[in-house]
Amino acid sequence: MPEFRNDFQSRAITERTGTFTDNMKLPIHRWFRYSAGFSATWVEGIIAELQPKTVLDPFAGSGTICIAADKLGVNSYGIEAHPFVYRLAQGKLSWEIHTHEFLEAITEIKNLAASIQPKFPDKMLVLLSKCYTEEVLIHLFKIKQAYLELAPTLSEELQSLTFLAISATLRCLCKR
Missing domain, CATH: 3.40.50.150 (Vaccinia Virus protein VP39)
Structure with missing residues (x-):
């Protein structure tokens, strides 16, 4: 040994x-x-x-x-x-999810987000305002609401994978 x-x-x-x-x-x-x-x-x-x-x-x-x-x-x-x-x-670790299942979930979240009014927190965190434009923040809050509404209907693996995709996307949207 x-x-x-x-x-x-x-x-x-x-x-x-x-x-x-x-x-x-x-x-x-x-x-x-x-x-x-x-x-x-x-x-x-x-x-x-x-x-x-x-x-x-x-x-x-x-x-x-x-x-x-x-x-x-x-x-x-x-x-x-x-x-x-x-x-x-x-x-x-949810990498084995079939692509069509993931795309269906993302499309459902996207469609729901497009149709809802965003709910903003009473007090916006300063860091969020520094990272994202007001227009992007509106979209982000809509996506968050749609995800939270649809997540209970998704499998645990699909919830995790969509959470990862949304989180990774947030980095790309941040002001440089």
Whole structure:
């Protein structure tokens, strides 16, 4: 066992194990840029090499280890304390949803959002006003209302995937 450990440690140092940079070129992993985490390619290689029956990631982040395990048919469990990051990981772990189901859900949310009056909070957060124009905020609140109204009718996986898609879109809409 010590031989394996030394080999593993030296590979971990020489390979880009602790970087998400390469993940931005990979399906699923690039769906939401998460700046902390392991290289998905490296994780898949380690899981394939070790062939564990189960993997536990106590700091799951956006789910890189659990996604790699899923792709290799290995059971996995991830624990993430941050609620938003947890939901992002849940969305990425819903990668097997059929495209037509996802598009139907998004279309339903889009159509409902187009037909409702937005409900604004009594006091707008300053950060929101700094990130988004008033026009974009109107659309965002409509999308939020539509999502919250339709979410109970969607499967848990579809809820997670649509949440991820909406969250990723918010980054693109932010004022630069």
